[in-house]
Structures are given as C-alpha cells and as structure tokens.
Amino acid sequence: MASWSENPILKVEHLTMRFGGLVAIDDLSFDVGRGDITALIGPNGAGKTTVFNCITGFYKPTEGRLKLRHHDGDTFLLERMPDFKIARHAKVARTFQNIRLFGGMTVLENLMVAQHNPLMHASAFSFAGIFSLPRFRNAEAKAVERATYWLEHVNLIDRADDPASDLPYGAQRRLEIARAMCTGPELLCLDEPAAGLNPRESAELNKLLRYIGANHETSILLIEHDMSVVMEISDHVVVLDYGEKISDGNPEKVKNDPAVIAAYLGVDDEEVETVEQEVGV
C-alpha cells in the first residue's frame, strides 16, 4: 500500500461530475496523504479545477464520496456540505486559478476577513465588538499577530497597508495563499499557484509550500502545469486526462508512465515508445 493511503487526510471515491451531457470527471478515486504535498496534473480541460470545486463545495458532485479526516479524528463527508461550511468546519482552504482577492481592501484587511469566524465568535455577534470589550480586543490583537506572521512568511509585511489590487501579480498569488493559511486549514488546495510566476518567484513559492508542509498541520493539494515544479516538491502525483485518472504515484513513477507522456504530448499509445526515445526517458 502506498504511503498516502495509510493515513489519508482526504479520500476521493468514485467522484463523477457531469455538466449536462459533458462528463467533466469520470469515476475518479485517489487519496491525499496527510502532511504530503499532492499534485493534481493534467492537460487543459482535464477537469482539475472541477475536482477542486467539488472538494470545496462550489459544485455538488453528481456521484461519489469525499471523505476528509482531521488529524484529531473528526470526519467530514464533503459532498454533503455547503461551500462555506467546508471552509469553516472541515477546514479546507483554497485559492483560485483566477486570483480572487478583496482588491479594494488592504493586504492586512484581506487576512482579517479570512479570520472572520473566530473573530465573529469573539465579538459575540458584534455585541462585544460594539462596546470594544477586552475579550474582543484580545481576539483582534491575536488575529493581527497571525496575519503578521503570514505576511512575514510571504514577504509582504511592507505592503500590509496597501490595497491588494495594487500588488504585482506574483505578490497577489502569495497573498492569496497567506489568506487561505489564515483560516488555519487542515487541507490547502492551490489552483495553479505558479501560473504566471517568474523562475525566482517560482522557487520562492516552492520554499513557502515546503515551509507550510513542515511547520503546520496542513496537507497541500495543488494543481500545477509546470512539470519541473511538480517533480521538485510533490510527494505524490495524480494525473487526470479527460476527467479520468491515468496515473497515480510518486513523481518518478508518473514521469516514466507512458500514458502520461502520451496525454501530455498528445500521441497514440503505440507511438509512445518512439516518443520516449526522442525525449530521452
């Protein structure tokens, strides 16, 4: 049994998602190992974002089960929960392929919004907040502290008071990750976090993801196009093509899987061997 199946944080079982006649995901099963960095890869339109949308509740899967287990043993069936409850109770945070920041709010405010639920609780639905009771002030100070922690780790502390939409593209990607981390997630889903980054930013991102994996109770599931990033940081790779899983294993295994090469290069199975020789694997 592969290491990710021994103590998975998330078990995806027979997940199917249809849009009318279009089968975007077809009977997909895979495990996301606890503490691992798992990569979900595949050509454009393979259904990767759709998998994310099912996991985070933005789409209701047509069929299948998504079982999430926290490190303390709490179990959630994600396919039955609405999106905001998945984020709130099941502690699944995500970023978006097209960045979705609160552009007119400052960087710090973005991170404060991410801590809405604990702060709301501390403000006793705003009653303690209106009168600025110590209970609320302490919680707010803690929230700022946590935001500062993440701002330091994504290198944005100097821009804390600038509007989020004024940040350069790479910084916006980092901020979105910091915002997701401020919710204290068990599972962090990143949709193409390296898209549009230059090589230096890309290297920084790898460092950040490793840091998160090593220092927090957060497992990472990421969608990525850049194979070099995937091979470098992931423990486990799942490959999708036309909504079906075509390969699943460690980076070394996936890299050498003829089906993956065929999908990526768009050739018939018989030709794979010749292609393999050409690309030298």
Added chain:
Amino acid sequence: MAATTENRVIASLKDSLISAVIAFALFGPIVGLKTETEPGGLALSAHFGTVGVIVAIVFVGRLLLNLLVWKADRPITRGLSGLIPAQTSLGGFGKFVAPVALLFALIFPFLPITDRYILDLSVLVLTYVMLGWGLNIVVGLAGLLDLGYVAFYAVGAYSYALLSTKFFPMLVEMGYVGGGIMDWAFWICLPLAGILAAFWGIILGFPVLRLRGDYLAIVTLAFGEIVRIVLLNWYWFTGGPDGISRIPRPSFFGIPFSRGEGGFADTFNLDYSSMQRIVFFYYLILALALLTNLVTLRLRRLPIGRAWEALREDEIACRSLGINTTNTKLTAFAIGAMFGGFAGSFFATRQGFISPESFTFIESAVILAIVVLGGLGSQIGVVIAAVVMIGGFEIFRQAEEFRMLIFGLLMVFIMVWRPRGLISSRKPSIGLHSRKAIGAENVAQGQG
C-alpha cells in the same frame, strides 16, 4: 495647419447640417404641425417659426460642440475637469469637515439666522441624512442594490403609528397599564419600530438575497411597492388611503410639549413656544442620525463590517473563507432596515399623520441618489449630498416644474465628472502602521 483647421470647420459644418436636418425631420411634424379644434372638426395649423428656432438651436449647438469640444485640439472641457479636486486631496477632508459640521449642527437651532422654516427644513434634511446612512450600510458597504428601502421607512412609521394609536390605548382601556404610558409612547415604540423593521428586513431578505445585480434591484423595488400597496388596501388595519392621523407627539422623556401645567415650558420655567417642540425634533433626529453613523463606523471596524465589504469585493472568495454569505447579507439588510424603521417612526411622530402616499418609489430613489451621489460607503458624502439635494429641492421650489430638470442636469454632471460619487475613496478598517485612503479605482461596487 491652416488646411487642417479648414477641414475641421467643413467637417463640423457638415455634421451640424446633418443634425439640423434630422432635427427638422423630427420636430417638423411634432412641433410644427398642430391640430386645433374648429367648428367643423380638426384643422392643422403650422408653427414653422418654432421649428426654425429649434433647428437653429440644434445646428448652432452642434457646431459649437464640434468646434470647441469634439474636434478641437484643446477641448474646453479639459479645463473643467481640472476644477474638480483630486480624490487624494479629499482624503483628509472628512477628518477636518466632520467635527466642524457636527459642531455647526449642534449650535444650529440657536443661530440668529435660524427661523422656523429653516429649522423645519433642517429636520427634513437630517431625516434624509439618517436614511442615507442607513441605506449606505446595504448599498455602500455590502454592495447590495436595494431599490425598496422606503418599505422599511414605511414599516417603521406604521409600526409607531399603529402601536401608539391602537395598541397602547387598547392596553390602557383593558387596564393592563396606566394612562401615563401614553407620555412615553414614543420612547417605547421607537425601539419596537426598529425591531419590527429589522424583522421585515429579514423576512424580505430571505427570498431576495439569493438574487444578484439587476434581479436583486428589481425584486427589492417590487417589495417596496408591495408594502405600499398592502398599506393602501388593508383598510381596517392601516386606514388605507386615509392614513393614520392624531399620532401622539413625542414627549421630553415623559414631559409633554403642551401649554400649561406639567408641560415642558412650565416644568423648565420657560415661556411656552411652539418652537420648543421643533427644536426638540431637531435634536432628536440629530441624535438618531448620529447613532446611525456611530454604529455604522463601529461596525465597519468589526468582523461583520469587514465581511460586508469583502462581500462587495468578491462573494465567492468570501465563501471560500468560511463566511456564511446569506447571513452576512441578511444582517446588512436587517441593520439597514432597522435604521430605516427608526427614521420612519420619527417621521410619523413629527408629521402626526401618515398615509401610503409618503412611501412611494420616488422616496427610495431619492435616498439611493443621495447615497450614490455622496459616494458609496462615504458617510460625509451622504451628508453633503442630502444637504444639496433636499435643500436644493426647497430652494428651487419657485422654479416649479424646472426643478426636476435642474435636478436631472445636476445628476448628469456629477455622474460625468465624478462617476463614483463626491467622495469615493475608502478608509481601511484596520492598519498595521498607517491607514491610507484607498482610491475609488481599486474599490469594487458589488455585483448585487
């Protein structure tokens, strides 16, 4: 150089001529030919002079616009836009103006220029300031376009009116409470009216808030009308078109503003004057408006306020962070409605008489216009817009039907020069080192 100038003049002349021909074709039959009743039937009479004047105006106007603005090297309008202060220079504006405005508002009733008419007008302006601030929570902060805000104003007014003219006298009659309660009617009904309005905000909000953008706007508009029409037709309960009259006036915390023994003037050893009640109304609505403002400013800096603004920026991102967007929208709706309800009961007690006529769609439109002109989310902008609009309405009262024309022109001008309202920058709710104003170009207006 000379050639291009000539070309330009010729092109402009040509364009203007075409416009003149179109104007002639349009206005010729409409204005130029008029039917008049004659003994034998209808007869046509020609008014070609008027048509000539209209066509000439179109021709000359178009020519001037062409030469000076559209085809000019240096459009004269460029000079105009320089006259509008830059947004950044308005950043510190609120900080300076707000305390001065507050001080002015506090001493206003005792200024020598203040007479009964002006004070009455200021009470009206302040009512709209309060309504603007209330609606600002829904539209400016949460980004939900509500075209039926007047419904909550109506609920507040009718709650107060019905409680104080029907329910309380009934309680007194049945002996549950003493007659003295009537002196306190306003102070008991005010919170009740607010709560009832908030309650209706939630009831109406539930089905409505899953809609977005234009759909939300249309349905809220419809709800505003439904409330008015129910008030109009529920005759035995609301009095229908006859409205409700003899609504109790508020007391000075139990002391009525009446002539003679036990009245306000008697208690405080003053000469009786009907102005006392108006001054009291003024301070009452000032206090209510300031309460609205204080609560809004405070809520903006709490998690709930930040969630409202985040909702305006990006609803999907909010959901991905675990924010229950339905509840968050409902609180915005309910709190906005509550302040609308307070304002409504103030309106009822001030007028002493209410009927559904006071709660037409045009009221919602005026309140929304105040919020939009002032700048979505800006508290001081709402004050300026309310003073200009409601005050302006009064000033142009002699102009009769031209009033709406002037109002419309003003609106067009502001929307051209300041599409995001007078004061459109946003102050962050929290800062690590500083809190710099955020320009309008960054701030989203909300999609529903």
